Amino acid sequence: MEDLYSDYDGKTILVTGGAGAIGGNLCRKLSELNAEKVIILDDLSSSYKWNIPQAKNIMFVKGSVLDDEMLKRVFKEKPNYVFHLAAHFANQNSVDNPETDLMVNGMGILKVLEYAQLVDIERFVYSSSGCGVYGLDSKMPFEEHDTSISLHTPYQVTKLIGELYTNYFHNLYKMPIVNARFFNVFGPGEVPGIYRNVIPNFFYWAMNGQALPITGDGTETRDWTYVDDIISGLLAMGVKEEAIGEAFNLGSAKEHRVIDMANMVNELTGNDAGIRFAERRNWDVKCRLLSSVEKAQNVLGYKPSMQFEEGLKSVQQWFDGNWIDIQKCAEF
Numbered sequence: 001m002e003d004l005y006s007d008y009d010g011k012t013i014l015v016t017g018g019a020g021a022i023g024g025n026l027c028r029k030l031s032e033l034n035a036e037k038v039i040i041l042d043d044l045s046s047s048y049k050w051n052i053p054q055a056k057n058i059m060f061v062k063g064s065v066l067d068d069e070m071l072k073r074v075f076k077e078k079p080n081y082v083f084h085l086a087a088h089f090a091n092q093n094s095v096d097n098p099e100t101d102l103m104v105n106g107m108g109i110l111k112v113l114e115y116a117q118l119v120d121i122e123r124f125v126y127s128s129s130g131c132g133v134y135g136l137d138s139k140m141p142f143e144e145h146d147t148s149i150s151l152h153t154p155y156q157v158t159k160l161i162g163e164l165y166t167n168y169f170h171n172l173y174k175m176p177i178v179n180a181r182f183f184n185v186f187g188p189g190e191v192p193g194i195y196r197n198v199i200p201n202f203f204y205w206a207m208n209g210q211a212l213p214i215t216g217d218g219t220e221t222r223d224w225t226y227v228d229d230i231i232s233g234l235l236a237m238g239v240k241e242e243a244i245g246e247a248f249n250l251g252s253a254k255e256h257r258v259i260d261m262a263n264m265v266n267e268l269t270g271n272d273a274g275i276r277f278a279e280r281r282n283w284d285v286k287c288r289l290l291s292s293v294e295k296a297q298n299v300l301g302y303k304p305s306m307q308f309e310e311g312l313k314s315v316q317q318w319f320d321g322n323w324i325d326i327q328k329c330a331e332f
Contacts, residue, residue, distance in 0.1 A: 007239040008033045011122075014079035015040055016065050016112060017086030019047035021190035022127070022182075025227050026083060026234060028053040033235075041065065041074050046089060046196075050325050051189060065108040075115045081238050082116050084109060085127045087159075093195040094155035095283055105158035106165075113169050123176050123238045126166045130181035130223075130249050130291055132156035133163065141292040144181070144247050152283045163247065176244045178237040180230075183251030183291045187227030187311060188318035193331040199224070199312070202262060203319050204330055206271035216280040218259025221288045223251045226306035226314075236300040243299055251291030252304045264309060268316050 013030050017023045018040030024047070030038045037057055043064040052060055063070030065086045088094065088104035109126065116124055132155060135148025151157050166177040190197060192204035202212050233250040237243050262275050296302035319326060 004239045005033050005235055008035050008081070008235070010034065010036045011080040012037045012077055013039065013081040013083065014074055014077070015083045015085060016042070017084070017127075018042055019044060019049075019052045019060070020085060021047075021187065022185055022227055022230060023083075023085045024051060024053050024189050025187065026085070026231050027058055028055075029231050029235070031055040031057050037077065039074050039077055039079065041070060042086065046193070048191060048325070048329050051191065051322075064104075065112055066103060068111070071111060071115045075119055078119050080122045082112065082121055082124045083127070083234060083238070084112055084124065086112075087127065088155070089195060090197075091153040091155045091283060092281065094153050094158070098154040101154045101158055105155070106161050109162045109165055113165055113175070117169065117173055117175060121176070123178065123244070124166065124169075125178045125180060125234055125237045126162055128163050128179050128181045128247070129156065129159040130183040130251055131286075131289055132159040133181060136285060140288060141253065141290040142249065143292045144249060144295055152285055167245075170245050178243045178245075179247035180234055180237055181247060181249045181291075182230060183223040183225050183249065183289065185227055185230050186224050186315065188314055189227065191326055191329050198258070199261070199265070199315060202265045203269065203315055204326065206265050206269040206273075207319060207323070209271060209273055211273040211276040212262045212266065212271075213276055213278050214258055214262060215278045215284060216258065216287070217277065218257060218262070218275070219287075220258045221255035221290070222258065222261075223254065223289045223291050224256055224261070224308060224311070225250060225252045225304060226311040229304040229306055233296060233300060233302045236302060240300055246295075246299070248296040248300060248302070249291040249293050250296060250302065251293055252306075252308070253291055253293045254308070255288065255290050256308055261312075264312055268312060
């Protein structure tokens with residue numbers, strides 16, 4: 001896929017939610033690929049200035065995807081590509097705040113699509129959720145054609161709404177959209193917090209000498225996918241003509257048990273507090289998550305390569321290097 005990346009040379013690229021863990025890594029890579037300008041639009045609701053990549057060709061704009069003035073400002077730059085990563089994240093947060101979830105994930109993408117329609121974009125890539133758009137009635141490993149309308153959190157509902165809107169703009173206006181379905185993304189750059197993912201939270205608690213709380217019995221599996229593999233898939237979605245109008249799973253296509261992950265984190269950090277078990281959350285009904293990435297492999301050339309334990313080691317290194325800032329910003 002590396003040969004395709006030259007398409008980003010000299011281009012203007014808008015990344016909504018670009019200050020987050022996935023967005024920050026994507027923007028850093030786009031900057032290295034000699035994009036003329038990488039515009040980050042982010043309201044810093046779940047990210048921090050110190051974690052935003054710095055480069056001459058990266059421009060940060062603090063603002064929400066719900067703010068028309070901010071959207072006018074960034075689309076005035078006439079981006080060639082839009083990567084829409086901004087979101088109200090994630091399941092528990094949406095259960096606690098369903099109206100905010102609908103506004104940010106529903107109205108937010110609609111607004112961004114409307115502004116994107118006014119400029120001549122080469123590609124609009126939307127970050128959906130592979131953990132969200134498949135239900136208990138979907139067969140595993142999850143394949144792109146087998147989505148569900150029987151979902152269990154507002155976040156899952158609004159992520160599916162986002163795909164429906166991108167498909168609508170593609171069908172009616174021929175907008176060149178692609179839907180990326182992420183599976184359990186992890187890697188450097190994600191600050192822990194009450195509504196954040198389990199891996200950064202486990203590292204934070206382990207480094208503070210706390211027992212790691214497992215909701216369930218630990219035999220539950222997740223398809224943890226390293227952020228660099230996700231970035232490779234996103235970049236290919238932006239340039240592969242065959243991707244237009246399609247949805248793709250971006251996962252590792254491997255299952256790892258939660259209890260095994262917790263034990264790895266404790267071992268890496270030297271945490272002797274062990275683990276503790278808590279009641280499974282009522283919306284957490286999927287005991288297994290596993291993606292099929294065959295379509296992404298065939299169309300995008302997607303090949304997830306990071307070994308899980310090596311990915312965990314890279315997270316630990318990032319925590320070690322940014323521990324003071326992480327401690328200041330972690331919100332529980």
